[in-house]
Amino acid sequence: MIQHASAMWKFRHFLMALVKLDLRQRYRKSVLGIGWSLMNPIAMTIVFTVVFSKVLGAGADPISYAASVLTGMAVWSFLRDSTLTGCRCFSTNEAYIRQSPIPYTVYTLRTALGQAIHSLLALSVVVVMVAIYQSDSAVLLRVALMVPGLLLLFIAAWAAATIAAFTTVFFHDTQHLLEVMAQIVFFLTPIMYPRGLLDDKQMGWIVDANPVYWLMELTRTPLLTGHMPSMQMYLAGSGVVFVLVGLAAGIVAWLQKRVIFVL
Amino acid sequence: MASIEVCGASVTFTATQNKQTTLKEYLLKGLFRRSVNPQIQIHALTDINLTARDGDRIGIIGHNGAGKTTLLKLLAGIYPPTAGKAAVEGRVCSLFDISVGFENEATGWENIIYRSFLQGESPATLKGKMQEIAEFSELGEFLTLPVKNYSAGMRMRLAFSIATAAEPEVLLVDEVLAVGDMAFQIKAKARMKAMMSISRLMVVVSHDLNTIKDTCNRVLWMRRGQVVQEGAPQDVVRAYNRDAIERAAATEAQLAAAAAAKPANPPAPVLDAAKVA
Numbered sequence: 001m002i003q004h005a006s007a008m009w010k011f012r013h014f015l016m017a018l019v020k021l022d023l024r025q026r027y028r029k030s031v032l033g034i035g036w037s038l039m040n041p042i043a044m045t046i047v048f049t050v051v052f053s054k055v056l057g058a059g060a061d062p063i064s065y066a067a068s069v070l071t072g073m074a075v076w077s078f079l080r081d082s083t084l085t086g087c088r089c090f091s092t093n094e095a096y097i098r099q100s101p102i103p104y105t106v107y108t109l110r111t112a113l114g115q116a117i118h119s120l121l122a123l124s125v126v127v128v129m130v131a132i133y134q135s136d137s138a139v140l141l142r143v144a145l146m147v148p149g150l151l152l153l154f155i156a157a158w159a160a161a162t163i164a165a166f167t168t169v170f171f172h173d174t175q176h177l178l179e180v181m182a183q184i185v186f187f188l189t190p191i192m193y194p195r196g197l198l199d200d201k202q203m204g205w206i207v208d209a210n211p212v213y214w215l216m217e218l219t220r221t222p223l224l225t226g227h228m229p230s231m232q233m234y235l236a237g238s239g240v241v242f243v244l245v246g247l248a249a250g251i252v253a254w255l256q257k258r259v260i261f262v263l
Numbered sequence: 264m265a266s267i268e269v270c271g272a273s274v275t276f277t278a279t280q281n282k283q284t285t286l287k288e289y290l291l292k293g294l295f296r297r298s299v300n301p302q303i304q305i306h307a308l309t310d311i312n313l314t315a316r317d318g319d320r321i322g323i324i325g326h327n328g329a330g331k332t333t334l335l336k337l338l339a340g341i342y343p344p345t346a347g348k349a350a351v352e353g354r355v356c357s358l359f360d361i362s363v364g365f366e367n368e369a370t371g372w373e374n375i376i377y378r379s380f381l382q383g384e385s386p387a388t389l390k391g392k393m394q395e396i397a398e399f400s401e402l403g404e405f406l407t408l409p410v411k412n413y414s415a416g417m418r419m420r421l422a423f424s425i426a427t428a429a430e431p432e433v434l435l436v437d438e439v440l441a442v443g444d445m446a447f448q449i450k451a452k453a454r455m456k457a458m459m460s461i462s463r464l465m466v467v468v469s470h471d472l473n474t475i476k477d478t479c480n481r482v483l484w485m486r487r488g489q490v491v492q493e494g495a496p497q498d499v500v501r502a503y504n505r506d507a508i509e510r511a512a513a514t515e516a517q518l519a520a521a522a523a524a525k526p527a528n529p530p531a532p533v534l535d536a537a538k539v540a
Contacts, residue, residue: 010383011380011381011383013380013384013385013386014377014380014381017373017376017377017380018366018377021366021368021369021373021377025368028368095360095363095364095365096364096381097341098341098360098363098364099341099357099359099360099361099363099364099381100339100341100357100381100382101339101340101341102381257343257345260341260342260343261276261277261342262276
């Protein structure tokens with residue numbers, strides 16, 4: 001494990017250079033450039049505030065509804081995209097893999113870091129929105145409270161990308177399977193609707209059993225309410241991360257010497 | 264100190280005939296009938312033993328598919344041994360498959376950076392080398408263009424210039440000398456020679472037996488993943504040559520026998536008009 005980590009540290013420059021490249025390439029030849037990362041959440045905010053708040057008609061204010069949805073979406077798409085792009089990770093980096101004996105987790109980290117930067121941009125739109133709407137000078141405190149949750153989220157995404165990458169090499173249908181599963185989990189997670197909707201129907205257990213929910217709340221609660229998430233929430237979130245990392249580490253140890261022969 | 268210690272190492276992997284495995288195949292795994300997509304065991308290397316110390320220059324010869332490149336990749340740490348042990352100490356520089364692994368959308372300059380980092384350079388050590396790499400490649404202004412616009416020759420030039428900018432302790436070479444045009448080839452050869460003299464330990468795979476005889480102090484002759492003979496370059500190369508001639512003669516004899524067995528003038532195939540219609 002320590003050996004693995006030190007080998008990864010040795011190639012940090014390589015990793016960071018490629019992440020920078022990925023970032024630049026994402027918006028190559030586009031007029032708006034990085035603005036597209038911001039455009040998406042802004043456009044969604046408008047739609048939500050104008051249309052959806054009326055449909056739901058909860059009487060709640062549309063801005064906080066939009067903020068809640070956008071935070072949820074940012075976290076959700078980060079997890080989903082990291083995992084799904086993770087599936088193709090080893091085939092995209094095949095040329096490097098065949099040339100240099102560097103740890104495979106460097107490549108999945110490339111995937112996760114690229115997605116993280118993109119999602120942070122989307123999240124920053126929400127932060128600005130909250131700051132303006134609440135006209136609250138303590139918005140920086142909210143951001144600070146988000147940090148532990150974001151860190152846990154990032155580790156979870158990296159682990160998920162690693163698991164997906166290794167699984168895909170040995171079972172090519174993984175990506176399609178995950179796409180279907182992602183669609184299901186998306187609807188089961190309180191992203192577009194408040195959690196109370198399920199609690200009212202005695203279906204709260206669906207949410208409690210959903211690991212994505214716990215990871216999401218660690219980011220959403222501090223940003224929207226300004227309170228620190230409860231200890232129980234941190235425990236649940238850490239538990240999810242612990243399981244994912246354990247799985248990822250197990251898979252790496254089990255398969256890292258066999259990937260090159262199957263790729 | 265640089266050293267290579269390979270002890271009873273084997274590389275075996277399984278391959279399937281078709282890349283795709285169907286769901287039926289997955290579930291039944293040849294339960295009732297013989298599998299239509301059988302797994303084939305490939306013994307790329309079998310029980311290899313090799314020890315090398317500072318100053319050793321090892322040449323590997325053999326026919327295509329003998330496992331020469333696999334052995335190099337084993338030494339480079341890309342293939343893990345499926346049995347036995349393989350340990351290499353010292354900073355390794357491997358020169359094989361160098362023309363792949365460019366980021367196509369990035370410029371030549373950027374690719375110099377990625378490749379060098381991949382070879383273990385740091386921003387500090389790279390600073391001094393960038394210019395030197397660029398000069399050696401002679402690509403000039405082309406370096407500001409994306410690599411996808413390069414010709415195959417230009418890619419090779421760039422790859423070679425980057426790969427040989429390292430100061431390796433252990434140098435692994437797989438016949439990369441066919442780089443670019445004549446003028447560049449002469450330069451490349453000179454550079455290879457310089458690298459070979461700097462490196463403490465070298466393993467080179469080549470079909471050019473003269474190069475092997477000139478540069479190596481020990482030669483491994485491989486066939487079907489096994490070492491047939493190991494020893495002084497003169498002896499091994501001579502044995503290898505004799506074997507190659509004998510094989511060629513045997514093949515010729517076989518062909519002659521086959522030709523004799525056939526009727527001298529095989530009847531020309533008659534087109535069946537009805538069938539064609």
